[in-house]
Amino acid sequence: MSILNKEYELYVSVKPVRREIRVLGIESTSHTFGVGIVEYSGGRVKFLANAYSQYKPTSGGIHPRESFLHHVNNAPSVLRKALELAKLGIKEVDAIAVAVGPGLGPCLRVGASLARFLSAYYGKPIVAVNHAVAHIEIGKLVSGFVDPVIVYVSGGNTMILVQKNKKYRVMGETLDIPLGNLLDTFAREAGIAPPYVVEGKHAVDICAEWSREYIALPYTVKGCDLSFSGLLTAALKIARETRGDKEKLGTVCRSLRETAFNMLVEVTERTLMLTSKNSILLVGGVASNTELRRKFEYIAEHYGVGFYGTPPEIAGDNGLMIAYTGLLHYLYGLIKEPNSVFIKQRHRLDEEEYPWLP
Amino acid sequence: MATIEGRNTILLSRGAEAEVYLVDFFGLRAVMKKRISKKYRAKLFDEVFIRNRTRVEARILSELYEAGLIVPSVLFVDEENGVLIVEYIEGVRASESFEKFDLGKATSISRRIGGFAARMHSLGIYHGDYTLANVLLRESEVYVIDFGLSGYSSDVEEYAIDLHLMVRSIKASRPLDAEVLIKAMLDEYGSHYRGDYREVINRMKEISVRGRYIDREVRKSIMRERYIA
Numbered sequence: 001m002s003i004l005n006k007e008y009e010l011y012v013s014v015k016p017v018r019r020e021i022r023v024l025g026i027e028s029t030s031h032t033f034g035v036g037i038v039e040y041s042g043g044r045v046k047f048l049a050n051a052y053s054q055y056k057p058t059s060g061g062i063h064p065r066e067s068f069l070h071h072v073n074n075a076p077s078v079l080r081k082a083l084e085l086a087k088l089g090i091k092e093v094d095a096i097a098v099a100v101g102p103g104l105g106p107c108l109r110v111g112a113s114l115a116r117f118l119s120a121y122y123g124k125p126i127v128a129v130n131h132a133v134a135h136i137e138i139g140k141l142v143s144g145f146v147d148p149v150i151v152y153v154s155g156g157n158t159m160i161l162v163q164k165n166k167k168y169r170v171m172g173e174t175l176d177i178p179l180g181n182l183l184d185t186f187a188r189e190a191g192i193a194p195p196y197v198v199e200g201k202h203a204v205d206i207c208a209e210w211s212r213e214y215i216a217l218p219y220t221v222k223g224c225d226l227s228f229s230g231l232l233t234a235a236l237k238i239a240r241e242t243r244g245d246k247e248k249l250g251t252v253c254r255s256l257r258e259t260a261f262n263m264l265v266e267v268t269e270r271t272l273m274l275t276s277k278n279s280i281l282l283v284g285g286v287a288s289n290t291e292l293r294r295k296f297e298y299i300a301e302h303y304g305v306g307f308y309g310t311p312p313e314i315a316g317d318n319g320l321m322i323a324y325t326g327l328l329h330y331l332y333g334l335i336k337e338p339n340s341v342f343i344k345q346r347h348r349l350d351e352e353e354y355p356w357l358p
Numbered sequence: 359m360a361t362i363e364g365r366n367t368i369l370l371s372r373g374a375e376a377e378v379y380l381v382d383f384f385g386l387r388a389v390m391k392k393r394i395s396k397k398y399r400a401k402l403f404d405e406v407f408i409r410n411r412t413r414v415e416a417r418i419l420s421e422l423y424e425a426g427l428i429v430p431s432v433l434f435v436d437e438e439n440g441v442l443i444v445e446y447i448e449g450v451r452a453s454e455s456f457e458k459f460d461l462g463k464a465t466s467i468s469r470r471i472g473g474f475a476a477r478m479h480s481l482g483i484y485h486g487d488y489t490l491a492n493v494l495l496r497e498s499e500v501y502v503i504d505f506g507l508s509g510y511s512s513d514v515e516e517y518a519i520d521l522h523l524m525v526r527s528i529k530a531s532r533p534l535d536a537e538v539l540i541k542a543m544l545d546e547y548g549s550h551y552r553g554d555y556r557e558v559i560n561r562m563k564e565i566s567v568r569g570r571y572i573d574r575e576v577r578k579s580i581m582r583e584r585y586i587a
């Protein structure tokens with residue numbers, strides 16, 4: 001079931017606007033080049049288009065230059081497809097939003113250049129969006145949660161957040177590698193990837209089904225912070241000793257996944273107890289993992305709080321979330337001139353205030 | 359267990375990991391910490407987890423107590439069921455009262471917190487969740503509680519994390535005089551830590567810039583010291 005053409009109530013109150021506002025969002029922080037379009041009218045947000053093209057390495061991980069070339073080659077067709085889906089001409093768009101970071105420099109530049117061009121050539125205001133904030137904002141919109149405990153897990157981030165005084169506040173985060181990176185690196189080094197994802201299932205999840213056993217692996221939780229690098233090293237060491245034994249490798253995958261997810265769930269629980277929020281929102285690329293969702297459903301039920309995990313379409317990187325977050329910026333007048341928009345590879349989400357936050 | 363789960367059992371708090379009860383332990387007022395089994399964990403992990411954490415917590419508490427540090431004394435341990443019973447300390451959590459004290463009293467508490475950490479680390483033990491929420495104040499005594507995440511290590515990294523967490527906690531509680539309080543804590547730490555305390559302090563600074571997407575220049579300026587020195 002597609003989320004396109006669905007409408008969502010905008011939870012923030014802004015002064016009424018007389019006509020529809022349409023924002024086009026461009027995402028190019030990592031392996032995905034995406035363009036999304038949203039429409040706002042009468043206090044409701046409608047998703048008009050979500051087009052994308054993904055760079056899939058044939059060997060190894062994401063090579064920034066290869067990903068950059070992919071984006072350059074695919075940008076025009078993805079943009080055209082998004083406009084076609086929305087049945088719009090670029091002139092009917094009110095603003096251009098672009099993810100300026102955090103991400104890979106060469107990749108970010110593709111999106112930023114395209115956005116600056118569209119903005120300057122067609123005379124549209126431009127909005128600079130933080131990629132991480134966009135993941136969270138679209139999750140909040142679709143779930144209807146206004147003030148949840150936010151768990152953001154992807155290939156580049158692992159964070160537990162809450163909102164306070166118009167800022168995102170990081171309660172806990174990874175001290176070294178993110179959860180998605182742990183799974184990808186393990187899969188690659190153990191020889192079960194690429195492809196990293198087959199029919200919506202990660203290589204580690206597929207491998208985990210080869211066994212029913214568990215072994216103990218390092219479990220590192222420091223307060224609300226996490227550390228996955230020791231777990232990765234230990235799991236790889238054992239994986240190398242399996243020498244192609246499918247069942248033994250399956251045991252390692254199963255234990256790696258179980259250990260990493262338990263760590264994440266534990267710090268989420270702790271944050272939930274510390275902050276007494278009444279819902280949990282799971283966003284980011286790893287949010288579509290069914291095993292992780294199952295664990296979160298357990299604790300949500302145990303504590304009697306709401307849980308929502310963003311569906312795959314908007315969990316991974318996409319242009320729609322940039323467009324929607326761009327819309328929020330636009331409604332609050334946070335617009336820029338094209339010559340003042342720069343990419344920012346290191347762009348933490350807890351540095352700035354966002355006026356729509358509680 | 360029959361003697362413990364009697365009429366006088368009162369639930370004190372329900373944490374993420376355990377339930378804490380005020381109990382009557384053979385006529386003594388005591389605190390019972392019962393670790394809860396989690397459905398989301400695979401059975402094997404759950405059992406190992408509960409057993410290990412209970413065992414380590416009990417062992418470390420008794421070791422610190424014997425070394426003369428101010429912690430509640432251990433009365434009873436049941437590893438299989440994840441039950442730990444310790445002495446009841448009737449005090450207030452520093453996280454609730456710290457911001458209300460005058461600067462003199464807050465400074466004196468910070469100093470004791472620093473001294474406690476130094477003596478604990480000198481025994482090769484780290485706390486793992488060293489924040490104001492785990493400091494209990496009873497009259498002039500400063501108790502440190504909840505060793506659920508503690509462990510043994512000779513790595514300064516673990517010690518530095520304790521200090522890092524406490525610094526963050528003090529900053530959050532009293533942002534205006536945090537600087538004075540943190541200095542008091544670290545000075546006291548320096549005069550009681552058995553090894554080279556500057557190593558721990560430097561590592562602590564490094565940890566604070568270790569999160570992801572921190573400004574490169576800020577990080578470089580702090581990390582440089584480690585590699586050049």
